Amino acid sequence: xxxxxxxxxxxxxxxxxxxxxxxxxxxxxxxxxxxxxxxxxxxxxxxxxxxxxxxxxxxxxxxxxxxxxxxxxxxxxxxxxxxxxxxxxxxxxxxxxxxxxxxxxxxxxxxxxxxxxxxxxxxxxxxxxxxxxxxxxxxxxxxxxxxxxxxxxxxxxxxxxxxxxxxxxxxxxxxxxxxxxxxxxxxxxxxxxxxxxxxxxxxxxxxxxxxxxxxxxxxxxxxxxxxxxxxxxxxxxxxxxxxxxxxxxxxxxxxxxxxxxxxxxxxxxxxxxxxxxxxxxxxxxxxxxxxxxxxxxxxxxxxxxxxxxxxxxxxxxxxxxxxxxxxxxxxxxxxxxxxxxxxxxxxxxxxxxxxxxxxxxxxxxxxxxxxxxxxxxxxxxxxxxxxxxxxxxxxxxxxxxxxxxxxxxxxxxxxxxxxxxxxxxxxxxxxxxxxxxxxxxxxxxxxxxxxxxxxxxxxxxxxxxxxxxxxxxxxxxxxxxxxxxxxxxxxxxxxxxxxxxxxxxxxxxxxxxxxxxxxxxxxxxxxxxxxxxxxxxxxxxxxxxxxxxxxxxxxxxxxxxxxxxxxxxxxxxxxxxxxxxxxxxxxxxxxxxxxxxxxxxxxxxxxxxxxxxxxxxxxxxxxxxxxxxxxxxxxxxxxxxxxxxxxxxxxxxxxxxxxxxxxxxxxxxxxxxxxxxxxxxxxxxxxxxxxxxxxxxxxxxxxxxxxxxxxxxxxxxxxxxxxxxxxxxxxxxxxxxxxxxxxxxxxxxxxxxxxxxxxxxxxxxxxxxxxxxxxxxxxxxxxxxxxxxxxxxxxxxxxxxxxxxxxxxxxxxxxxxxxxxxxxxxxxxxxxxxxxxxxxxxxxxxxxxxxxxxxxxxxxxxxxxxxxxxxxxxxxxxxxxxxxxxxxxxxxxxxxxxxxxxxxxxxxxxxxxxxxxxxxxxxxxxxxxx
Numbered sequence: 036x037x038x039x040x041x042x043x044x045x046x047x048x049x050x051x052x053x054x055x056x057x058x059x060x061x062x063x064x065x066x067x068x069x070x071x072x073x074x075x076x077x078x079x080x081x082x083x084x085x086x087x088x089x090x091x092x093x094x095x096x097x098x099x100x101x102x103x104x105x106x107x108x109x110x111x112x113x114x115x116x117x118x119x120x121x122x123x124x125x126x127x128x129x130x131x132x133x134x135x136x137x138x139x140x141x142x143x144x145x146x147x148x149x150x151x152x153x154x155x156x157x158x159x160x161x162x163x164x165x166x167x168x169x170x171x172x173x174x175x176x177x178x179x180x181x182x183x184x185x186x187x188x189x190x191x192x193x194x195x196x197x198x199x200x201x202x203x204x205x206x207x208x209x210x211x212x213x214x215x216x217x218x219x220x221x222x223x224x225x226x227x228x229x230x231x232x233x234x235x236x237x238x239x240x241x242x243x244x245x246x247x248x249x250x251x252x253x254x255x256x257x258x259x260x261x262x263x264x265x266x267x268x269x270x271x272x273x274x275x276x277x278x279x280x281x282x283x284x285x286x287x288x289x290x291x292x293x294x295x296x297x298x299x300x301x302x303x304x305x306x307x308x309x310x311x312x313x314x315x316x317x318x319x320x321x322x323x324x325x326x327x328x329x330x331x332x333x334x335x336x337x338x339x340x341x342x343x344x345x346x347x348x349x350x351x352x353x354x355x356x357x358x359x360x361x362x363x364x365x366x367x368x369x370x371x372x373x374x375x376x377x378x379x380x381x382x383x384x385x386x387x388x389x390x391x392x393x394x395x396x397x398x399x400x401x402x403x404x405x406x407x408x409x410x411x412x413x414x415x416x417x418x419x420x421x422x423x424x425x426x427x428x429x430x431x432x433x434x435x436x437x438x439x440x441x442x443x444x445x446x447x448x449x450x451x452x453x454x455x456x457x458x459x460x461x462x463x464x465x466x467x468x469x470x471x472x473x474x475x476x477x478x479x480x481x482x483x484x485x486x487x488x489x490x491x492x493x494x495x496x497x498x499x500x501x502x503x504x505x506x507x508x509x510x511x512x513x514x515x516x517x518x519x520x521x522x523x524x525x526x527x528x529x530x531x532x533x534x535x536x537x538x539x540x541x542x543x544x545x546x547x548x549x550x551x552x553x554x555x556x557x558x559x560x561x562x563x564x565x566x567x568x569x570x571x572x573x574x575x576x577x578x579x580x581x582x583x584x585x586x587x588x589x590x591x592x593x594x595x596x597x598x599x600x601x602x603x604x605x606x607x608x609x610x611x612x613x614x615x616x617x618x619x620x621x622x623x624x625x626x627x628x629x630x631x632x633x634x635x636x637x638x639x640x641x642x643x644x645x646x647x648x649x650x651x652x653x654x655x656x657x658x659x660x661x662x663x664x665x666x667x668x669x670x671x672x673x674x675x676x677x678x679x680x681x682x683x684x685x686x687x688x689x690x691x692x693x694x695x696x697x698x699x700x701x702x703x704x705x706x707x708x709x710x711x712x713x714x715x716x717x718x719x720x721x722x723x724x725x726x727x728x729x730x731x732x733x734x735x736x737x738x739x740x741x742x743x744x745x746x747x748x749x750x751x752x753x754x755x756x757x758x759x760x761x762x763x764x765x766x767x768x769x770x771x772x773x774x775x776x777x778x779x780x781x782x783x784x785x786x787x788x789x790x791x792x793x794x795x796x797x798x799x800x801x802x803x804x805x806x807x808x809x810x811x812x813x814x815x816x817x818x819x820x821x822x823x824x825x826x827x828x829x830x831x832x833x834x835x836x837x838x839x840x841x842x843x844x845x846x847x848x849x850x851x852x853x854x855x856x857x858x859x860x861x862x863x864x865x866x867x868x869x870x871x872x873x874x875x876x877x878x879x880x881x882x883x884x885x886x887x888x889x890x891x892x893x894x895x896x897x898x899x900x901x902x903x904x905x906x907x908x909x910x911x912x913x914x915x916x917x918x919x920x921x922x923x924x925x926x927x928x929x930x931x932x933x934x935x936x937x938x939x940x941x942x943x944x945x946x947x948x949x950x951x952x953x954x955x956x957x958x959x960x961x962x963x964x965x
Contacts, residue, residue: 046381049373068102106394115276127246136704161215166571168582196698209693217545226375248343255336257354264878265852286395289326291404299334300624308419316346332361333513366679412621453591503632504576507605511545520625521558522662531650540566543575577605746848753780761791793857803902827861841868846875886940
């Protein structure tokens with residue numbers, strides 16, 4: 036094996052074993068950089084370069100450049116990072132599998148061996164995005180929701196089963212087991228991996244990328260990994276390095292300790308606001324110091340999970356004794372934990388650094404003792420609000436103008452109260468709003484039996500809490516906050532307190548281990564009494580799978596234009612994500628979710644006002660119910676490594692519904708032309724071994740002009756499909772009734788649906804049509820209003836190239852590859868934005884769409900663009916360079932043409948190749964066939 040720097044050495048693996056490793060201390064001794072001063076996260080990436088240095092994918096210069104990383108001015112060099120494994124969730128994993136299947140079909144048509152297409156690194160797909168909270172508040176909710184999940188997603192699951200047998204390195208964790216990031220933390224991650232060579236067993240750090248932005252949760256365990264788009268993950272699966280520019284590393288020096296009663300969620304929300312303000316987008320963040328050492332590993336994972344919310348590529352905690360203890364506590368073998376500890380000690384990377392030990396690009400400090408109880412919202416996770424200020428903040432937002440981010444209510448509207456009565460019998464016409472709700476699974480209340488909704492008679496007003504969900508891996512992976520929620524529920528239940536039936540309550544643990552310890556401690560009984568029955572093991576409300584509200588309640592909200600609230604222990608609360616009719620969404624710790632559910636309203640100061648009354652009519656305050664550190668510590672002692680081992684073995688036998696699903700066999704997927712779920716995508720149509728040419732884009736039209744913070748949810752909705760939309764019409768034409776539409780998310784294996792659904796979010800605002808919401812545009816030169824899809828197809832017929840114009844932070848949110856795929860298939864040649872979120876920019880290049888960036892201070896508004904213009908990107912040719920400036924020529928309907936310099940956001944040399952080849956997939960396929 037190649038060892039150009041002569042760093043392959045032996046170390047004691049533990050338990051009498053000896054292993055080999057590529058020694059970073061030895062590299063430093065050879066005079067290749069001051070490696071002992073590098074941040075630990077950089078060193079782990081460096082080890083990958085050193086071990087994979089083959090002179091082709093990774094050169095000796097790549098190793099030397101990163102080994103000499105300059106903290107204050109990192110070299111603008113491309114890092115070819117070869118990861119050890121890849122994790123997927125089902126919504127991004129299914130289209131990825133469909134692409135691999137399409138590549139095998141293309142290879143077969145070229146009369147070559149389809150097995151050329153095979154993941155070269157282990158891939159684990161966890162089915163966690165498909166369960167919806169249809170049923171809640173009953174002991175049967177878990178089973179009923181699982182039944183609905185399998186009914187809705189059978190065809191997708193058949194495709195996954197085909198992939199499981201077709202690819203040797205492709206594993207599936209079936210539905211009903213847990214959320215991908217919690218399963219990764221508790222089970223998939225090993226800390227250190229090894230491979231057999233003729234020289235012996237070589238050990239190396241566990242590293243990964245995942246097709247979900249919250250892959251960073253694993254950084255809490257000292258594992259380097261982050262979220263990428265499915266397109267980039269596919270390239271990694273097929274042996275390509277993950278390329279990125281040498282990053283800055285922001286050191287976050289933590290001091291002090293959290294005060295009594297402060298949760299990891301409070302800390303994570305504070306960090307999110309602090310680091311978003313510090314502009315850490317695209318940077319590595321590394322936590323260190325005595326404060327970091329004082330945090331439990333689940334607390335570290337909670338903070339790391341939120342990295343996408345503050346924009347960091349990664350949020351890394353170095354490996355120390357707490358990391359080793361966590362592996363043992365979660366049932367990993369003694370051999371695994373010993374190898375993890377001994378390897379990091381041999382690499383001199385073990386232990387929590389302190390101030391001055393390492394060099395960082397930027398250093399910020401945070402005293403943990405300064406953290407106060409808090410929430411975030413109502414529309415963004417970085418909008419941190421102290422718990423004591425929540426009431427005032429919400430009341431201010433109610434009257435604040437819409438243009439300033441408020442709700443624009445006048446004094447008369449503030450006093451509005453809606454009476455409603457929910458009976459067991461559901462009747463009345465189908466509520467069309469339920470059909471356009473932006474959820475990954477369908478949200479039609481009328482399809483459910485009446486028993487799904489409790490009988491109630493209440494009143495609603497601004498600030499009423501209608502969804503209270505303990506959900507999301509961010510917090511459900513953390514036993515201290517989950518037990519805290521159980522203790523608070525117990526104290527409330529014993530005092531006879533109850534939650535109003537209008538509040539939709541749910542508990543969706545990130546793994547079955549949570550159920551075990553909540554039942555073992557007896558706390559689940561009290562959560563059940565308050566309506567927090569377990570509804571499923573998946574992301575649920577955090578990704579918008581909150582399920583339907585009572586039609587009567589929804590009608591009361593919409594008729595009276597009420598600003599009602601959801602409270603959830605999640606990481607995302609974007610507009611229309613949780614539930615379309617609920618416009619104020621707040622992130623908070625699980626105990627606070629229970630407290631606000633009991634209060635029934637968000638406009639309350641829980642630090643001063645009573646939550647409610649007990650059975651004796653006595654006022655009950657938050658301080659009366661809040662769990663003490665001692666109470667939580669006592670319950671934590673019930674955690675048992677044997678439970679982790681038992682629950683994370685032999686998934687198939689524990690999931691009979693999964694076993695019942697039949698799938699096709701063989702190396703090549705059998706495409707069904709009648710399927711409305713899975714179709715062969717057009718990315719390899721007319722495939723040839725020759726890449727295309729790069730040329731100027733002339734006289735393009737704007738398909739859409741968008742403002743700031745357009746998310747991937749806006750670009751490629753996961754939610755229910757409206758019958759009158761292009762996707763809905765397509766389904767009807769293909770014999771699918773609206774009752775069986777399912778959702779965009781569930782149909783990501785069908786490009787015909789997904790292209791029609793691109794920019795189809797009901798809340799997206801195309802500034803070409805002021806005051807109008809939804810996926811519409813103006814087709815020019817006719818000036819006709821049409822759906823974005825219909826306009827794009829008309830432009831395509833005319834041969835007119837298209838561009839998208841956007842504001843700041845374009846493509847924030849989920850790492851949704853269809854946001855780029857759909858953009859490409861609509862005929863969009865370039866996106867011109869004020870700034871990009873990291874993953875979406877990468878995905879655009881990966882699909883052969885050119886990302887361009889306006890200069891600072893230049894926007895569609897300053898240029899007074901209205902969509903009547905024509906755009907030309909001049910000087911674009913085969914010599915395009917990363918980061919170069921090009922003139923954007925704007926021809927107006929009247930008046931002279933205007934030219935603006937825009938920056939090419941192709942950031943690395945390999946991305947030039949991807950763009951030239953029309954995307955990553957054709958590039959990789961040509962390499963494999965060559």
